[in-house]
Amino acid sequence: MSQQHAQKLLDFIDNSPSPWHAAMSTAMALEKKCFQRLDERDAWKLAAGGRYYVVRDGSSIIGFIIGDGDPIKHGFRIIGAHTDSPGLRVKPNAAYTDGLMVRLGVEVYGGPILATFTDRDLGLAGRIVVKTGPAPTDIDTQLIHFDKPLVRIPNLAIHLNRDVNEKGLKLDRQEELPMMLSVLQEDLPAQQQFRAIIANKMDIEADAILSWELHVFDTQPGCFFGPDDQFIANGQLDNLASCHAGLCALLDEAVLDPKTTNLIAYFDHEEVGSQSSKGAGGRFLPDILERISIALNLDRESQKRANANSFLLSADMAHAYHPNYKKFYDGEHKVVINSGPVIKINSNQRYTSESVSEALFARLCEQAEVPYQKYVHRTNLPCGSTIGPQIAAQLGIRSVDVGNPLWSMHSARESAGTLDHHYMIRVMTGFFAN
Ligand SMILES: [Zn+2]
Missing domain, CATH: 3.40.630.10 (Zn peptidases)
Structure with a gap:
């Protein structure tokens, strides 16, 4: 039982x-x-x-x-x-480029252990609000769930961060938490690229997206562990x-x-x-x-x-x-x-x-x-x-x-x-x- x-x-x-x-x-x-x-x-x-x-x-x-x-x-x-x-929340104008990489900026929601979000298979889930007609009140709220890994916060190699094991993994919230999304497509600015990903997922026009609240989560499913499955992890x-x-x-x-x-x-x-x-x-x-x-x-x-x-x-x-x-x-x-x-x-x-x-x-x-x-x-x-x-x-x-x-x-x-x-x-x- x-x-x-x-x-x-x-x-x-x-x-x-x-x-x-x-x-x-x-x-x-x-x-x-x-x-x-x-x-x-x-x-x-x-x-x-x-x-x-x-x-x-x-x-x-x-x-x-x-x-x-x-x-x-x-x-x-x-x-x-x-x-x-607690975790990370995608900012409104989240997507930006650095080099050819498109990254998503995040806010920190509550008090997560930030280091545990690195090197994980992260998905996004939450709600988006879309335009449905000409009147200001013509809006609709829809749940969105990217249940496959979409973004990632890769760790810095230990060769570039030699004392990480002695000093612990500290992350600057503004500079070091943005998540890798993709390599920039030449004909599409970063923000449009991200909006297109959402629009595709929801089968809507990108222009219809007005706002969102997107939570970052680990896509790895829950599991039992221990010799007799005594423990659960999720x-x-x-x-x-x-x-x-x-x-x-x-x-x-x-x-x-x-x-x-x-x-x-x-x-x-x-x-x-x-x-x-x-x-x-x-x-x-x-x-x-x-x-x-x-x-x-x-x-x-x-x-x-x-x-x-x-x-x-x-x-x-x-x-x-x-x-x-x-x-x-x-x-x-x-x-x-x-x-x-x-x-x-x-x-x-x-x-x-x-x-x-x-x-x-x-x-x-x-x-x-x-x-x-x-x-x-x-x-x-x-x-x-x-x-x-x-x-x-x-x-x-x-x-x-x-x-x-x-x-x-x-x-x-x-x-x-x-x-x-x-x-x-x-x-x-x-x-x-x-
Ligand atoms: Zn609690």
Whole structure:
């Protein structure tokens, strides 16, 4: 079973090379199970037992099943995660020449380990907006996915960079990250050449392309490794592994508690701070919860009471213990691959877990017969954060930050445990079942 779950995760990631694709993959899985898409511009009529989902600006998505019990008493149960991953983004006027080489300039999105993007078989994926008619509003957004290697950042030969192994691979973001695309064709300026490649791929006229958001990803498919396939490797395990686990839990109708409104809420822009209209720090989730409450005829006080009975399970990956780098871990809080989900704790509220939510998650693990671990960052290192604190602060609901152990977080290719993914699905399924 754990192999099957992990294989499905690898497939989910391979089909989701950008946050827009991650939202689409999630939406497709929900549609298969008869979830109905809602538009935020429409008036909503929601029924108990109804299954719905909403997408905001293509890359944040909330899916939910309306409970048939008392909405005040049961509140909302929410699994939160993020759809974006750090990496490189293609600039608007990306293509330029140097010598005869056409290169694509990039911005750095969030905090990737830049060196891991060198010498990899890179593809591009995201969305483009095209002109469809004469009026300014005649535009259409289309997803684009170059699933074969298209660009590359070749390393400098060691003969020209003799101390790379002593000093590490440092890349100047402006000068040394542009990606090799092609050799210049004499009759076509670089920017036109790149636009023609996109137009060809999408079967449209190059002149119709107005804008794009293009994410650079590693085209190598996900894989198992280790003697018994104990480990998995892929890009974007942070945080599509959490998205996939929550999705599996919501779609497991055999055990789902029908009385409570259960939601998955996946946000773009976590890697850049979540402060956007569709980010976890924005109004997306508060708006959707409010609209569900309105549709269920709750007055304002009842909405607040429903929120007070709610719980957020904020899922993002955790730093697995790496025995080659012992000094970076607190000796008593090493979290080990394939040893179960991690409760992330930080007294400075970089994570939302407090003793009560920590205990509730521990009980869920016990009930699911899944081991769990507790992570605290080294006291002398600054701790990262995630969507949990931003959502909990806005909604005022109880929350716990959890996640599976992961090696090389923010590498172009991360690795994790086969068994852990299965464990997390079991705990999340239990969360929606209680
Ligand atoms: Zn993350």
